[in-house]
Amino acid sequence: MPSTTAVRATDAALEVLGTGGLHALSHARVDAAAGLPPGSSSNYFRTRAALVAGAVDRLRELDAADWQAFLAAGPPTTRAGLIAAFAAFVEDATGRARVRTTARYVIFVQGVVEPALLDRLNADRRLITNWTAGILTGLGVPDPQATANTLLAAVEGLIMHRLTGFDTGAAGPRIDRLITGLCRTTADEP
Template structure:
């Protein structure tokens, strides 16, 4: 059974992903999660703390998905296949969570108290991606990781906004293979 905190975070993601960041208030989260009034503020005293908490929670969910999916991926083709599936999920089955993540990224530029959460989570994803590309033999894993993450972000934004049927695999394959053999 989900804890009160998890119910609040799930509701917050749903609100932001479906209605935008203006929907993110303690009272609306409590109502959406069917929690007693004031429950969310017991966990997250300020709006910045709530934004930061949601950013971390989303990142934890995404890292769990990534870690599970990538566990058996040991070759470039397997990594490309898994990344393709993860991006399809991010823009399909998990589109609400993804829209919430992007909305909150933009929100943190005006919420200095929440910005460290974004920076920390981004660093963790960069480190994971860099390590995976290093294991595959990328000669410049730092640049490769930043390039791959930027490409994935672009694919996500395009699929969520103007090109929902944008093919994923060809672009991911181009970037991964270029990272591994940058001739």
Template sequence: MLGRKAQVLAAAVRVLGGQGTRALTHRAVDSEGGLPAGTTSNYFRSRDALLSGILGYLLEQETSAFASLAGAPRPVSVDELAARLGALLRELAGPARTLTLARHAIFLEAAHRESLRVELLTWSETLWAWGGEWLTALGSREPVAHVRQVLAFADGLLMDRLARGGEGEFAPEEPLAALLGALLEG
């Protein structure tokens, strides 16, 4: 995504991730992006259209991140997969924190908006397929079910870190490895 529309969406993510859904207005996005008044409205006429645009933008960002992970050599052990997922979660909780908070806000909106839920599910199926390939290579007999459980657990660890903070380093590898080990043994 290039140009002014991408500027609008990047600003919208900063508003949503930095201030929450109540702060997300066309005016706030224009202000955050240093854009002329009415720019956001020109691209996204309604709040629903803006939310859909943000979801598309977030999915594009995440697809790029997961595609680079999926294109990497498959992990050969539970510990290696847990290490990769742990590194990703640290990135999402740290440098990409605002993007992650915006993602979670959009996910909550999807619970109430069918159009967002459909788009999110379509993208999720791609992610589950990628993860399922890795889990199959590690011996999973139910790769899609297992990847959904791992990602839900990872999202829980991430949300806990974002909402509650925490002392010291964020080290999700050990609980991830424990879950992966249990799933693959079962």
């Protein structure tokens, strides 16, 4: 189990990444944001790269906790339930968890030049994609894996639009339109 100081440092690293971007990340800024004595974060994360890796690990821990809370209600069994679940996810990711979501996107962009950062995050993406495909299978959607990939790509795009202020409208109607279109089967068509 990580120490309280290490957790405070990685929480602060996510805060710095999510509010100032990668260029703002330094041990000194993390220490200040965490309310730690100078040098504390570097005792656990000797280099900036180690600090970023620690932030990725903490991001995954926080996401896993959120995911477990979400799964406690059980998976959606209807299209309306799936729409509600994804709409709630988008609202949360761009509301309560906005800074963490922004930090995730900062890390994704950095992963273009440091692919090792993406390995662990993409493993989580695959789990969510497979979970979504399982629900789509239960709903009778043709080609559920491809549909899940498309759905999640569109949801990530909607999140990016909301984070950047391009589209600040309610997520529900957009998710409804998206899922209804993607999940349409020949039996649904007039």
